[in-house]
Amino acid sequence: MPEVTFEGNTYVCSEEETVLECLHRHDVSIASSCLNGICQSCIMQSGDGHLPEKAQSGLKDSWRSLGYFLACQCRPTDSLQVARVDSAETKFRATLTRIEPLSSTVIGVWMRPELRFDYRPGQFVNFVREGNLIRSYSIASVPALQDELEFHVALMPEGKMSGWLHDNARAGDSLDLQGPLGSCFYVPGKSEQALLLVGTGTGLAPLYGIVRDALEAGHTGPIHLLHGALEVRGLYLVDVLRQLALEHDNFTYTPCALRTAEEQAIEYGDISELTFNHHPQLKGWRAYLCGHPDTIKPLQKKCFLAGVSMSDILVDVFLPAQ
Amino acid sequence: MSSLFEEIGGSAAVDATVDVFYRIVLADDRISRFFENTDMDQQAAKQKAFLTFAFGGPNNYSGKDMREGHAHLVADGLNESHFNAVAEDLTQALQEMGVAQNLIDQVITIAASTKNDVLGL
Numbered sequence A: 001m002p003e004v005t006f007e008g009n010t011y012v013c014s015e016e017e018t019v020l021e022c023l024h025r026h027d028v029s030i031a032s033s034c035l036n037g038i039c040q041s042c043i044m045q046s047g048d049g050h051l052p053e054k055a056q057s058g059l060k061d062s063w064r065s066l067g068y069f070l071a072c073q074c075r076p077t078d079s080l081q082v083a084r085v086d087s088a089e090t091k092f093r094a095t096l097t098r099i100e101p102l103s104s105t106v107i108g109v110w111m112r113p114e115l116r117f118d119y120r121p122g123q124f125v126n127f128v129r130e131g132n133l134i135r136s137y138s139i140a141s142v143p144a145l146q147d148e149l150e151f152h153v154a155l156m157p158e159g160k161m162s163g164w165l166h167d168n169a170r171a172g173d174s175l176d177l178q179g180p181l182g183s184c185f186y187v188p189g190k191s192e193q194a195l196l197l198v199g200t201g202t203g204l205a206p207l208y209g210i211v212r213d214a215l216e217a218g219h220t221g222p223i224h225l226l227h228g229a230l231e232v233r234g235l236y237l238v239d240v241l242r243q244l245a246l247e248h249d250n251f252t253y254t255p256c257a258l259r260t261a262e263e264q265a266i267e268y269g270d271i272s273e274l275t276f277n278h279h280p281q282l283k284g285w286r287a288y289l290c291g292h293p294d295t296i297k298p299l300q301k302k303c304f305l306a307g308v309s310m311s312d313i314l315v316d317v318f319l320p321a322q
Numbered sequence B: 001m002s003s004l005f006e007e008i009g010g011s012a013a014v015d016a017t018v019d020v021f022y023r024i025v026l027a028d029d030r031i032s033r034f035f036e037n038t039d040m041d042q043q044a045a046k047q048k049a050f051l052t053f054a055f056g057g058p059n060n061y062s063g064k065d066m067r068e069g070h071a072h073l074v075a076d077g078l079n080e081s082h083f084n085a086v087a088e089d090l091t092q093a094l095q096e097m098g099v100a101q102n103l104i105d106q107v108i109t110i111a112a113s114t115k116n117d118v119l120g121l
């Protein structure tokens, strides 16, 4: 069995166990969140030993060469010496500037990073509070349009991060961030390609960034955004998006709600069915799908079957923290 | 003499074929159920591994890996008819890609050589 040596102690990794599971089993506290290799919050460094390919998947080259790896994705084959990554490398501070409701269940959170921060709208960052509470949030802002970072946070019952942001956080407070992460963003170069964007709940956040980024970049192909919520009151930014659609001929916005209620110009039904009613054929399109995994994962497969090339489907699944 | 893998077009051909092949497989009612619960992102990587193998490209798979990798599918009813369906789908994909028939025949020969391991016979 491979051994994991950390801060002077050596632990035996049992079969099929990840480095993170092994350390947690021995009551070693290591920050983690999604446990799926997405949020990168469990990043560690290995001094020696062979790292499985999967343990470094998605990390930037400079980090890979430093032996950085994701503890939740690392099932070691060799014994490893591992260390925490100096947090100054991966974290930076930002100051909250504004917190406002966007609907009865979603708040907008704006902040200003202390240092210059380069990102692409649609990427995400991790909010880090009190060391080990880590949650990922997608960036809704567009650098060319605003200085502040903008996020849309859905209020969860008993939510540790969303509840704190809603109840306790105030403008002027500061927070540690990690990122930017993820590859769900607009790539200039194919300005005539048709774009489909489908989001559920706060899955609108990255899409709101991506749509405005594409329009700002002069995208000329059709852009269709469908936003789904369970109920009409779960929709937000409806007026802003309707206005944007009036200003841009190539941009269409379709708000959708699963449950019926009388409201003009809102489509009712399953977001996936509505999407394919509009677009039974998607050959040559690029698709951005963001939100809850239960909706997004099947949608991903359907988009592929409707003709979107695998490399043209970009997804951001909002996996709940474990 | 160049290898089959090079003649087909190497990893670029794998990347180009994976879309076409996987779309045919998912739409094939005879076998699609085996792929129902797999994650698209992981599955794309596995399809690439499959194609690289079938094209005679560099891979680390042993017969034992093939056996273990498909054992849960055999337990779920995977049999020869499904195996043949995959071979047909692969042929169709390569034809759609315009690959020469003599190369397709070689690919199918490699795939067929794994039959006993894949089906756990």
Ligand SMILES: Cc1cc2nc3c(=O)[nH]c(=O)nc-3n(C[C@H](O)[C@H](O)[C@H](O)COP(=O)(O)OP(=O)(O)OC[C@H]3O[C@@H](n4cnc5c(N)ncnc54)[C@H](O)[C@@H]3O)c2cc1C
Pocket: A034, A038, A039, A124, A135, A136, A137, A138, A139, A151, A152, A153, A154, A155, A156, A157, A158, A159, A160, A161, A162, A163, A202, A203, A205, A206, A292, A316, A317, A318, A319, A320, A321
């Ligand atoms: C890449 C990525 C991007 C994300 N982007 C965003 C974003 O832009 N906006 C946003 O609001 N969220 C986003 N999330 C989700 C976010 O990271 C948190 O999981 C979420 O805000 C809940 O955290 P919390 O601390 O408030 O709740 P927790 O304390 O983690 O959970 C409180 C309770 O709510 C339940 N719960 C948590 N999530 C869900 C859910 N989705 N559905 C039903 N029940 C749930 C938990 O099981 C628990 O019982 C993203 C996640 C990922 C992985």
Ligand code: HEM
Pocket: B031, B034, B035, B038, B046, B047, B049, B050, B053, B054, B061, B069, B070, B073, B078, B082, B083, B084, B086, B087, B111, B112, B114, B115, B118
């Ligand atoms: C024709 C010969 C075949 C070859 C060479 C082959 C090869 C492979 C390879 C290399 C993998 C990836 C393993 C990994 O890295 O995890 C794989 C996975 C898989 N194969 Fe095959 N395969 C064959 C036949 C089949 C057939 C007939 C089916 C079912 C109809 C099938 C279904 C699957 C599935 C579902 C997986 C993913 C398993 C998982 O969920 O992890 N394969 N195969």
